[in-house]
Amino acid sequence: MILKGGRKVDFDWLLDMAAGVSWAELQSIILNPKNFISLAISTEELEVIWESHLKDQTPLQYLISKCPWRDIELEVSADALIPRQETEFLIDFALKKVTNIDFGRWADLGTGSGPIAISLAKSLPDWNGHASDISKEALEIAKRNLKSIVPNANVIFSLGDWWGPLKRWRGSFDLVLSNPPYIPSNLIEELDPVVKNHEPLIALDGGADGMNASRKIILGALDGLAKGGWLILEHHYDQSERIISFMKNIGMKDVSFEKDLSGIKRYAICRRN
Numbered sequence: 001m002i003l004k005g006g007r008k009v010d011f012d013w014l015l016d017m018a019a020g021v022s023w024a025e026l027q028s029i030i031l032n033p034k035n036f037i038s039l040a041i042s043t044e045e046l047e048v049i050w051e052s053h054l055k056d057q058t059p060l061q062y063l064i065s066k067c068p069w070r071d072i073e074l075e076v077s078a079d080a081l082i083p084r085q086e087t088e089f090l091i092d093f094a095l096k097k098v099t100n101i102d103f104g105r106w107a108d109l110g111t112g113s114g115p116i117a118i119s120l121a122k123s124l125p126d127w128n129g130h131a132s133d134i135s136k137e138a139l140e141i142a143k144r145n146l147k148s149i150v151p152n153a154n155v156i157f158s159l160g161d162w163w164g165p166l167k168r169w170r171g172s173f174d175l176v177l178s179n180p181p182y183i184p185s186n187l188i189e190e191l192d193p194v195v196k197n198h199e200p201l202i203a204l205d206g207g208a209d210g211m212n213a214s215r216k217i218i219l220g221a222l223d224g225l226a227k228g229g230w231l232i233l234e235h236h237y238d239q240s241e242r243i244i245s246f247m248k249n250i251g252m253k254d255v256s257f258e259k260d261l262s263g264i265k266r267y268a269i270c271r272r273n
């Protein structure tokens with residue numbers, strides 16, 4: 001098979017995810033080219049996937065319909081954002097905040113393909129969980145992912161605008177996580193074609209300053225959270241100061257930030273008074 005372009009790192013990822021050839025196996029044939037490796041799919045199939053990727057930059061995750069995230073493998077399609085590595089940290093921050101609560105209620109607002117909701121359902125099996133999204137198609141993917149990964153989980157899926165579909169449980173959430181759309185509208189055009197031409201705009205576009213959704217979610221937390229309940233949000237690389245001030249100004253307590261692996265303030269955390 002001859003590669004006709006593209007990035008080696010992406011091809012290695014494809015080999016691993018679609019053909020079952022791990023990075024360690026790849027290294028072993030580089031060291032010993034006479035060794036054989038077996039592929040889970042044919043080289044012709046690999047070639048078709050790779051050529052579609054090169055033709056119009058379709059993300060490999062969409063072409064093979066899967067994406068690894070933390071310790072799970074999710075079904076993904078162009079109806080939902082491809083879960084990002086930086087979002088994985090939301091789960092670690094969340095679990096640290098609720099170590100002393102055995103039974104509680106969590107929500108994942110804007111669940112997409114469901115990575116946050118599924119990880120919370122796995123880690124907090126005795127809690128009540130809620131996952132919402134305004135995209136019916138994304139919600140269907142999240143439901144399928146939950147069913148296949150945590151079949152007996154106690155999670156209610158709701159279609160609608162942020163806190164809107166959760167009114168019945170207002171004031172009872174101990175933990176709310178969200179990775180909302182946070183890219184300023186005027187920057188969407190500048191995104192890599194692999195993102196801007198394929199991932200849903202509704203999952204990316206955060207309005208003029210990128211913070212429309214974040215503000216709604218934070219305001220809703222004022223009476224959506226239980227007293228002392230936690231809100232943990234991911235945001236764009238330059239929004240930390242504004243989001244932290246907003247949380248403080250509306251009267252949230254224990255407001256803090258966390259950094260991502262590149263040292264960028266990427267997450268905002270607060271509690272209801």
Ligand SMILES: C[S@@+](CC[C@H](N)C(=O)[O-])C[C@H]1O[C@@H](n2cnc3c(N)ncnc32)[C@H](O)[C@@H]1O
Nearest residue numbers: 083110111112133134135161162179180181203
């Ligand atoms: C950045 S994506 C995050 C998806 C998923 N949580 C993840 O991390 O992979 C934002 C999600 O918010 C959803 N969304 C956008 N506007 C919304 C709204 N008004 N109400 C609820 N969800 C919304 C999108 O459909 C999308 O699934």
